[in-house]
Amino acid sequence: MRRGGHALAAVAGLAAAIPVYYLTDAAARALRGGTVAFAPAPAALAYVAGVAVLIRVLTVWPVAALACGVPLTAAGALFALDLDAAVGVAATLPWARAGGLPWPTGPAPWAAPGEPPGTLAGTTGLYALTGAFLVLSALLPARRRSILGG
Template sequence: MPSALRHLLGAAIGLLAAPVAFYVTEAGARALRAALAGFVPGWTGLACLSAVAVLGAALTCWPGLSPLAAACCGVPLAVVGALFATEPEVATALARGLPYPPILPDPGEPAGAVAGLTGLYVLLGGLLTVSAARLWWRRES
């Protein structure tokens, strides 16, 4: 596959994976919060966050896929997480405009608020971005 096509495909896959990672991370954070409040095991939260970890590993380690896949997924998540960390009121107001996926119940909170305020987006986005930069640097040298 030509290099330009591989990079374009990687960027498209990464951008398509970003909303999936966003909403599944939020579902995992909400499930863990509910489990903590109810003093019960948080298996649903663990499953959701494990699915996001598998998605991140696939974006990073898939043979033949450009490191842009991980970067195009990680950078938007890191930016959202940084916005929640620095300006939580602004981020929450912006999140109120996001649609909530139909597979998850709408709890009345803005989409992304729990994972954003707990720092999960910064962590996930940062790890994906650093892994993409590391892969890019390794391939260049």
């Protein structure tokens, strides 16, 4: 990949970190709502599927996977090491006052008002797990990536 391709992949990876962050949080909140209601959570499946598709696309380009995985891993580490600081940072993110999601949620029971976006996904380790997967996929030798890619 040429230098311009690396820059484009890095920008794509950084841009993908935003939807991965919010979709992962939405999935965690929908799962919590399903657990609390003791009911199925089909929205959670849709959000997890969206995250899986984005991750699969990112793993094709190691630079994009790194550019998305490193911030997610850092967010996961911050939630694991200093929860108060992580919640404070999450409260400064866009849509923090709108229930934590960039799309309207209506009266959804899992959109807890006052809970900054990413709090549930961060405290459960989903960001650390997702970010670590992306970073490790980028660090695999090229011959292993081709086996994983089909």
